Amino acid sequence: MYLRALRLCTSPHQWARSGLIAITLICIAFVAAPRAAEAQSYRFDNVAISGNQRIEAGTILTYAGIARGQTVTAGELNDAYQRILGSGLFEEVSINPRGNTLEISVTEYPTISKIAFEGNSKIKNEDLSGLIESAPRQVFNPAKAERDAAVIVGAYSESGRSAARVNPKVIRRNDNRVDLVFEIFEGKKIEVQRVSFVGNRAFSDRRLRRVVGSKQAGLFRALVNRDTFVEDRIEFDKQVLADFYSARGYVDFRVTGVNAELARERDTYFITFNIQEGQQFKFGRITTVSELNNVNAAEYQAALNVRPGEIYSPAKVENSIARMERLGVRQGVDFLRVEPRITRNDRNLTLDVEFALVRGPRIFVERIDIEGNTTTLDRVIRRQFDTVEGDPFNPREIRESAERIRALDFFETAEVEAREGSRPDQVVVDVDVEEKSTGSLSFGASYSTSAGIGFAIGFSERNFLGRGQKLSAQIAASADRANYSISFVEPSFLSRDVAFGLDFALVETTDDFALYDTTIGTFRPSLTFPVSENGRLRLQYIAGYKDMRNYTGSSGILAQEVARGGDFESGAGYNYTYDTRRTGLNPNAGVLLSFGQDFYGLGGDREYIQTSARAIAQTRVLNEEVTLRATLEAGALNYLGSDDSRAVDRYSGQIIRGFEPNGIGPTETNGGTVEQLGGNYFAALKLDAEFPLGLPEEYGITGGAFLDIGSIWDVDTAGATGTLASTGFKPRAAAGVSVIWQSPFGPLRFNFSQDLEKQPGDKTQSFDVSIASTF
Structure with a gap:
């Protein structure tokens, strides 16, 4: 039929013009139509392999998957070709059937003689070598080299160099070897010029910029890496934006999109977050119901620490569930699960929460497998779990354990997942971590108006010998002070939730604010453990040495105290701390309370009791733009028997701003010279406000205002040769403004003060620079 149609097309009959066109089209269709492929099969008695130098013929035949005497089709021959080529060992492959012989010809990829990097300066060669798959003495694979180039580009992109390019280049050598060279163009860092938000009403751009990790390019952009554009940071x-809003009751919050626009000059990015805040919800009715016969819902309702009318937060719900489940453990209720059932009330913007006490599935923890920890011991990770092998499986506890592992800050990544164990009623908890460096060696310089210029060197290891222990040592010196300290902490003493601490410090001063030199040494072992959800108790022993010498003043009291020489001290004490910041349930407010006493007289030269107390409360107002903080501190020295205090023991530091260190308190005047004596008691109230100044955030400069009121009083008057003053309680007061700078060297606070109330002999200070404290 095919041949007949062809003859018809080429016959010389005379047709009308239109008929010729139609016949021509029919002919073309017949000629172009594919013929049915005839299926072919082959049978080979021999296989001839050529071109291979390093790869054994048997290996190639195994990839081909064709045995001698086997009947194969053309499609199966093509599959064999694909398998050999897909092995990644050969640059070229051909398969030719010749009679009863199958000829396989290959050209092997060369081996890599060496790998080099050219053009890189920001990332070291050894770091790049650890990123790539290709390695010397391996077979060169172009696809793998391209993947390596992409990985290197990704590493530069993570450091903010999005314009980086990498070209893998091959240099041929003899003996079928090559040098693999990665030619790198690093490019410049692309900075983030502006981070802005669209759709935010409750919180300003300034407040939200403090939440996100992407930062705008600042004055010290060379020292701060977060102002470069990193795509992964956007996610x-x-x-963190979702977490921020969720913790403040905005349950419908979502990020609808993020625009990262590259400037026309291609040297900076503009990042815009498009968000929908939604409405802020509060807790409505909070109830507890029990679906278990032996569980009283009222007892569990009483364990809640959340109340109607509070701003809704998932963290508060999780905390309530944890408290209920812990109560269930204490009561011996196995497999207790608390299900929060939430009812939304859009009319009054509340969420009713019903905590249902139900029986969870009978699933046990078969084992906990830990992988990836090359330095950290298994037990350091394992003790972050409240669950052990054989315990009932609780998904919430596993999630909390995962967060505790990440909070250790020992690992780059920490993934915790549960999978089915050897039986359906058992699970295996897999922990996969990646170690990171936990040690540091620091060198620094400092300046303060009280101590002048100083230098420091320090060593710190947060995971000492992989045991989770903390070890630090520091030497700091200035013109009038030398400080040596060593600290060690075992966070899980005797495998319990007890921290064992060991501290040693030696301070020597030749202070210009005092007319004598001091030497103070302290040795302090301690045990710290929780006593409630927010409370911790520290028990400690203190051994110390204090000495005053080289007195050059005229005070009879100080001269008598210096003449006593050095004193050895020995005592024991406690300190209780209540800190609501531990739970993090209120992101805008927190309270810290601390009270402690040390009892000296367990040996040593003197007997006395030292009492200290501190209370700090902080809150953010005006949509969290302004921070208000109040601090109340007090201390007391009570000597027993005939013992008296010395200036080296008494309170004399800068308890309030606006006055010099050792600038207020009891004084003794001889011949017109006024000398500060320090006091056995002190009390200080500090009120602070921090607020934005309207400057660009990249400057890192905010403002502050403060009002300080305090006093130091009471001193033993034995030995006095001059006129005493301010021995009783007489408050001083100072107010001022501050400029707070988040510098690359740490937060600095510049205080400009004006005394409002002072006493004769006080030493005022109108300006000082200090490290800005955080709460």
């Missing part, structure tokens, strides 16, 4: 920013 992190979206999550």
